[in-house]
Amino acid sequence: MQLVDARSAYETLSGKASDIVRQLSLAGIALIWLFRVGPDKTPVIDQGLSRAALFIFLALFFDFLQYLVGTLIWFLYFRYKETHGTSEEDEFLAPGRLTWPTWTLFHLKSAMMLVAYAAYIIPFLARKFVA
Numbered sequence: 121m122q123l124v125d126a127r128s129a130y131e132t133l134s135g136k137a138s139d140i141v142r143q144l145s146l147a148g149i150a151l152i153w154l155f156r157v158g159p160d161k162t163p164v165i166d167q168g169l170s171r172a173a174l175f176i177f178l179a180l181f182f183d184f185l186q187y188l189v190g191t192l193i194w195f196l197y198f199r200y201k202e203t204h205g206t207s208e209e210d211e212f213l214a215p216g217r218l219t220w221p222t223w224t225l226f227h228l229k230s231a232m233m234l235v236a237y238a239a240y241i242i243p244f245l246a247r248k249f250v251a
Contacts, residue, residue: 172240182229
């Protein structure tokens with residue numbers, strides 16, 4: 121690994137974090153608009169789908185955190201290496217523990233999506249189409 125690789129990592133991750141913030145905003149607006157049924161501002165949403173939405177938004181939130189935390193970790197590591205005399209061309213190995221927080225968030229977001237589909241969306245669709 122070179123210092124340029126560490127810089128590239130935090131730059132890429134920060135760009136992705138910005139994309140996810142926009143996606144979360146649009147998803148929130150779309151959900152409110154899509155399920156706005158009934159009189160005026162009183163939406164009627166199936167309780168199972170409301171719970172699924174909670175887990176989907178948690179998955180998106182953990183996805184955002186994964187990139188945000190990854191950006192911060194790689195930026196701090198880049199600055200640490202840079203201030204300790206590592207040049208742009210130097211080869212080095214990054215400690216494996218740097219990726220633990222992002223892997224934890226990856227597993228959390230995956231679990232949230234599995235819960236949303238396995239516990240709420242698939243049973244909802246089965247009731248709608250099998251019954």
